[in-house]
Amino acid sequence: MAKIYLDPGHGGNDPGAVGNGLQEKDVTLAIALKVRNYLNTNYSGHSIRMSRTTDTAVSLAQRTNDANNWGADYFVSIHINAGGGTGYEDYIHSNLSDSSTTAQYRNLMHEEIMKQVDFRNRGKKKANFHVLRESAMSAILTENGFIDTVADANKLKSDAYLNRIALGHANGIARVFNLPPAGGQDTYTVQPGDTLWSISRAFDMTVQELKDLNGLTDDTIYPGQVLIVRGTGFEQGPVYHIVQAGETLWRIAQEYETTVEAIKSLNGLSNETIQPGQRLQVK
Incomplete structure (x- = not known):
């Protein structure tokens, strides 16, 4: 069973980055909770632990020590950027090669997140951040837009857009560990020549229902992609x-x-x- 450690950045008396009426700690927690709920509702074969589930202060050392003691398989630290830029980027530790397991995990995460969001793609980066350095397992830190840039902040104020960010993270994690769908949910693997219209007709759905269920922002699909055709999304069904x-x-x-x-x-x-x-x- 894959053990996933979700780490919403900052919290408590540490608001993180602040701008345009938002505090980083609130946005990261909202995204992380959505990732957890989506994974637990739609996939099996995993367990999830979080560094925090409420607005509490947790030190960097407490976060990595907790993940290490739990024996996590993957550490996913969720953040919001600041500094006047725009877009999405993610980080692995600076000592790791591009062929490392962590880098391969990151490639899948980056691909899935960028499928869901329309942030500018700022690329795959490396840094010596504490949570990347001190975690004993593969780790990624994601920076989901710039809180002090109006265009990005407006997206982060939208619950529907946070769903898209969370879905990208969840789908990336599911691909990293090849998580099977949860019982009671129907999925369909896209075949060459399929379109959203043809799939929706086959399952007696509308194209929009299919897009909403999978967090799709356009009609682009690819062979081998696994689509949910019956089941639960973020705002419906059981948790x-x-x-x-x-x-x-x-x-x-x-x-x-x-x-x-x-x-x-x-x-x-x-x-x-x-x-x-x-x-x-x-x-």
Whole structure:
């Protein structure tokens, strides 16, 4: 089972970059939660741990120590840029070669994120950032637009656009670890000559429904691409959580702003006993 560590940058008394009425800490948390929910709802074969799920301060050392102690397979740190530029870029550690496993993971992540967003592509970069240097597993740091540039900030104020950013991250992670679709969801692998129109007709959907379900911004598809043709997106259907070691129903209920009784009812639980790796519907 792939162990994914999601790290929304900054938090608590550290707002990160600030501009155009936005604080980086809020945007990164929103994106990370969407990534988690999308992966847990639409894929299996993984577990997710987050450096924070609320607006709390977590030091850089706490983040990497937590991921290392958990034995994560991939560290994904989500950030928003600043400095007057525009666009998307991502980073791996500066000591790594372009043929390294981490670089190959990054290539997939970069490709999937750029499929979903219309940010300027600022390229694949390297740096000696703490979370890239001190993590014991492959790690990527993504910079999703510039908070102090009006055009980028306006996109970051849109929940629908944050869905697109999150979908790119989630699809990249799914490709990195070849995650299978979750049970109960139907997918279709695009064949040569297929179009969104022909696929939508085959599954009794509209083209727009198909695009919305997969976070597509245009009609471009490619052979081998896996499309969701039935299932849940970001704003519809159930939300799932993969139980981590040491978690309780009370803690999970607090995290998703629900109640223990509601979770028990959704999952047919007669008591509060849960097991690591168990998939719970939380909403």
